[in-house]
Amino acid sequence: MTLNDSFTTALAGLQTNKSRSALTILGIVIGITAIILVMSVGRGAEDLILNQVRGLGSRTIIIAPGREPTGPSSFAEISTDSLKSRDVEALKNKANVQGLKELTPAVMQVFTVAFENESVRKNVLGASELIAKILDIYPEEGSFFTDEDIRQKSSVAIIGSEVKEKLFGASDALGEKIKIKGRSFRVVGVLPPKGQVALFNVDDIVVVPYSTAQQYLMGINYFNMILAQSESEEAVPRVVRDIELTLRETHNIDDPEKDDFHVTTQADAAERVSAITSILTILLVSVAAISLVVGGIGIMNIMLISVTERTREIGLRKALGATERDVLTQFLMEAVILTALGGIVGIFLGVGFSFIASLVLSKIFLLQWVFTVPLSAVLLGLGVSTAIGLTFGLYPARQASLKSPMEALRYE
Amino acid sequence: MAIIEVKDLEKTYYNDSVATPALRDVSFAVNEGEFVAIMGPSGSGKSTLLHILGFLDRHTAGEYRFDGKTIDDYSKEEIAHVRNKKMGFVFQAFNLLPRTSVLENVKLPLLYSGVKKSLRDELAQKAIESVGLSHRINHESSQLSGGEKQRVAIARALVNKPNVIFADEPTGNLDSKSGQMVMEFIQKLNEEEGHTIVLITHETYTAEHAQRIIHILDGKIESDTKVDHRHRARDHFKK
Numbered sequence: 237m238t239l240n241d242s243f244t245t246a247l248a249g250l251q252t253n254k255s256r257s258a259l260t261i262l263g264i265v266i267g268i269t270a271i272i273l274v275m276s277v278g279r280g281a282e283d284l285i286l287n288q289v290r291g292l293g294s295r296t297i298i299i300a301p302g303r304e305p306t307g308p309s310s311f312a313e314i315s316t317d318s319l320k321s322r323d324v325e326a327l328k329n330k331a332n333v334q335g336l337k338e339l340t341p342a343v344m345q346v347f348t349v350a351f352e353n354e355s356v357r358k359n360v361l362g363a364s365e366l367i368a369k370i371l372d373i374y375p376e377e378g379s380f381f382t383d384e385d386i387r388q389k390s391s392v393a394i395i396g397s398e399v400k401e402k403l404f405g406a407s408d409a410l411g412e413k414i415k416i417k418g419r420s421f422r423v424v425g426v427l428p429p430k431g432q433v434a435l436f437n438v439d440d441i442v443v444v445p446y447s448t449a450q451q452y453l454m455g456i457n458y459f460n461m462i463l464a465q466s467e468s469e470e471a472v473p474r475v476v477r478d479i480e481l482t483l484r485e486t487h488n489i490d491d492p493e494k495d496d497f498h499v500t501t502q503a504d505a506a507e508r509v510s511a512i513t514s515i516l517t518i519l520l521v522s523v524a525a526i527s528l529v530v531g532g533i534g535i536m537n538i539m540l541i542s543v544t545e546r547t548r549e550i551g552l553r554k555a556l557g558a559t560e561r562d563v564l565t566q567f568l569m570e571a572v573i574l575t576a577l578g579g580i581v582g583i584f585l586g587v588g589f590s591f592i593a594s595l596v597l598s599k600i601f602l603l604q605w606v607f608t609v610p611l612s613a614v615l616l617g618l619g620v621s622t623a624i625g626l627t628f629g630l631y632p633a634r635q636a637s638l639k640s641p642m643e644a645l646r647y648e
Numbered sequence: 649m650a651i652i653e654v655k656d657l658e659k660t661y662y663n664d665s666v667a668t669p670a671l672r673d674v675s676f677a678v679n680e681g682e683f684v685a686i687m688g689p690s691g692s693g694k695s696t697l698l699h700i701l702g703f704l705d706r707h708t709a710g711e712y713r714f715d716g717k718t719i720d721d722y723s724k725e726e727i728a729h730v731r732n733k734k735m736g737f738v739f740q741a742f743n744l745l746p747r748t749s750v751l752e753n754v755k756l757p758l759l760y761s762g763v764k765k766s767l768r769d770e771l772a773q774k775a776i777e778s779v780g781l782s783h784r785i786n787h788e789s790s791q792l793s794g795g796e797k798q799r800v801a802i803a804r805a806l807v808n809k810p811n812v813i814f815a816d817e818p819t820g821n822l823d824s825k826s827g828q829m830v831m832e833f834i835q836k837l838n839e840e841e842g843h844t845i846v847l848i849t850h851e852t853y854t855a856e857h858a859q860r861i862i863h864i865l866d867g868k869i870e871s872d873t874k875v876d877h878r879h880r881a882r883d884h885f886k887k
Binding site: 237241245248252548549551552553554555556557558559560561562640641642645 | 699702704705724725728729731732733737739743745746747748752756757759760761765804808
């Protein structure tokens with residue numbers, strides 16, 4: 237009996253019991269749909285986050301206090317006060333770090349920002365004027381504060397477009413006095429709408445000189461981070477190494493294990509995002525895989541019932557010259573056709589749901605979501621469903637093939 | 649030349665260490681082209697004997713040679729091949745595939761015999777024609793009458809041109825008229841096509857269509873006699 241004949245025979249066997257066949261594959265359909273959906277949405281989310289990380293600019297380097305967090309327990313070490321002015325001065329020295337283009341210390345905290353009767357709670361970023369170059373944000377009205385403002389600890393502020401909208405509405409904001417933590421700041425610039433840039437939502441932020449923020453708003457003498465930009469992408473690894481060596485020297489650290497700071501680049505961040513999203517995807521796919529196992533057991537159950545029901549047919553086929561192999565192939569083929577069909581239906585449904593999800597995310601949640609179905613997901617879906625048919629179909633098919641023709645013919 | 653040779657054949661069923669003998673000291677031979685009826689009341693062991701002859705069951709002692717070889721000379725695949733090519737089966741309960749057309753039912757043995765796909769329809773159509781059911785070729789088996797079902801089964805048994813056709817109570821589930829018609833085709837197969845026929849029945853009348861009757865009682869051959877006045881199914885019809 238050729239494989240082609242087995243296929244035709246198996247198909248005919250399934251067609252005589254259409255509704256049961258359809259119900260049987262439901263478990264597989266749901267499982268494969270879930271896997272495709274999870275993989276597609278997972279890839280979309282990864283792309284989305286990676287794009288934001290890339291918005292950081294491949295030349296941007298972030299120096300943060302505390303050791304690099306390696307687990308939930310070590311997060312406390314982030315908020316240390318190890319980064320101070322002398323570090324900034326040491327890093328600015330070309331003899332210490334070569335290839336560094338811009339560098340600014342930064343502090344950030346949420347404060348109540350008020351104008352007349354309106355008040356909102358917003359992120360206040362204290363930085364130097366160089367933050368404009370690093371983040372590529374320039375006011376569309378007014379201008380950035382200057383080097384002089386830093387030295388003078390001037391009470392001036394640049395506000396994001398949404399902050400302006402909330403406090404001033406349509407009226408002019410330039411030159412007006414806003415209150416941050418009760419202290420008056422003169423608005424010198426308004427940023428254009430630009431959304432998320434690197435770590436900051438530029439629309440929803442107030443930027444003030446870091447010196448002012450440190451002294452009058454926060455009362456601290458350290459920085460939350462130092463943002464730097466290297467001259468070129470190629471120079472990044474060397475700059476990172478120079479920064480680490482310089483800071484170890486100023487902090488008197490001999491053992492890199494005992495660093496009280498950590499340096500992150502866009503490449504590091506992207507790698508971490510990829511790692512996290514792929515772990516999440518694997519986790520969710522594993523959950524979906526459980527439903528496939530359940531579906532497979534369902535298939536095995538129905539195949540076993542089918543084999544018992546068709547005992548006489550099996551006996552007849554054997555009496556007419558079917559070998560054990562012929563019977564095994566026929567029933568195995570039935571199981572594989574069922575699961576592969578379930579896989580194909582599941583792939584179509586999964587792609588459909590992923591597309592709907594992408595529409596919802598991009599139109600309603602206004603994310604820059606790109607609809608993608610990884611080819612690997614489709615191949616995995618097909619492969620897994622076929623493999624389930626082979627695995628869970630084998631036992632019933634073997635039971636069928638081992639039936640004695642005489643006993644099978646007598647079966648009532 | 650003998651196609652079936654049985655010598656001191658025994659079959660014992662073992663059920664929880666209780667031995668139940670079904671056949672004892674059975675010896676006979678069937679020559680090619682012969683039409684033999686095996687007769688006996690229910691429980692006499694005649695069905696067991698047919699299953700052993702059809703390689704559907706194994707004997708426990710003695711010797712059975714089909715076409716010169718015993719069942720132990722064959723591998724499992726070869727046994728399937730012998731059943732497919734050299735034996736044809738007609739059962740009391742017809743055993744047609746449900747929800748399947750007459751043509752597909754008759755084609756079933758060809759599926760396992762390596763006959764080319766293009767040839768299968770032709771061979772099956774010829775077999776169906778020879779039992780006079782060409783007009784029913786695309787009907788589902790469940791739409792047929794009992795007599796027609798058994799004729800489809802006969803067409804299926806002869807489609808591979810086997811040496812021997814084993815018929816197990818082929819008229820048992822049929823009214824007398826349909827039974828007569830079935831016996832007519834079986835006789836015709838023997839006389840015109842030269843097929844060896846082994847027929848199992850408990851009715852003397854049906855058995856007397858054969859050339860020879862072997863009586864079995866309690867697992868032993870009681871008598872093995874030639875039929876002097878054979879019934880002619882065709883004559884019966886003419887009446």
